[in-house]
Amino acid sequence: MEILVGQSEGVSTVEPRGRIDSVTAKEFGDRVCALIRSGAKRVVIDLANIAYISSAGFRALLIAGKLAEETEGKLALCGVAGEVQRLFEISAFGTAFQIYPTREECIAKVRAA
């Protein structure tokens, strides 16, 4: 899976591309958790280039979110729209994560946290 990882003034940005499903969720989750374990305290996951996410993907996000909490880091999401948004609504995971409407706002909020 293509996963772009970047840095924006102290905030790590993770941008997976394609889909987060049973085929790709492990790679995605491992990447985010490795980032957190290597010391990234402020992480933004941008889902704008994801077509859909299945429960395997939500599980990976949940594990990353719990790891961020355990390490007293901050993790937030952006780029949740269209079908991905619909799936978040069905899963009711919108209430488990901080989700921001734009990447800029997400990065700014995570940086300030």
Add this chain to the structure above:
Amino acid sequence: MKRAELRIANRLAELESVRQWIERFGAAHELPVPVLTSLLVSFDEVLSNIISYGYRDEEDHEICLSIALQGGAVVAEVEDDGVPYDPLGAPPPELSGAISERPLGGLGIHFVRTLNDEVSYERRGNRNRLSFSKRVPGAS
């Protein structure tokens, strides 16, 4: 051809082929994005459950899949010879609470139930058969 069939082995590595098979069917029949997404997520949930939990041995097993357009709906079927398992009997997942309060399971079947208009399960002999269907807006 308004019906497609696929047989796969009980290995997670097969799921990429399944995804491409669904995308091809969707393109051939110009399925709307929400219907295609529903198929992609539903098959992912159902098949990963079967492959991960459906067998007590280490043997290869065949899983039979089909997608068909009929009566203005897309109807999918998955048939396997794994242990008897009715996914519709599973309890609903915990859908509230902060991250630390959410358990990690239960979401897959919830998606299958919610994304589709009808889901049904039947045990026939030594086979599980799960069927799920979704109306296609504008189709007849």
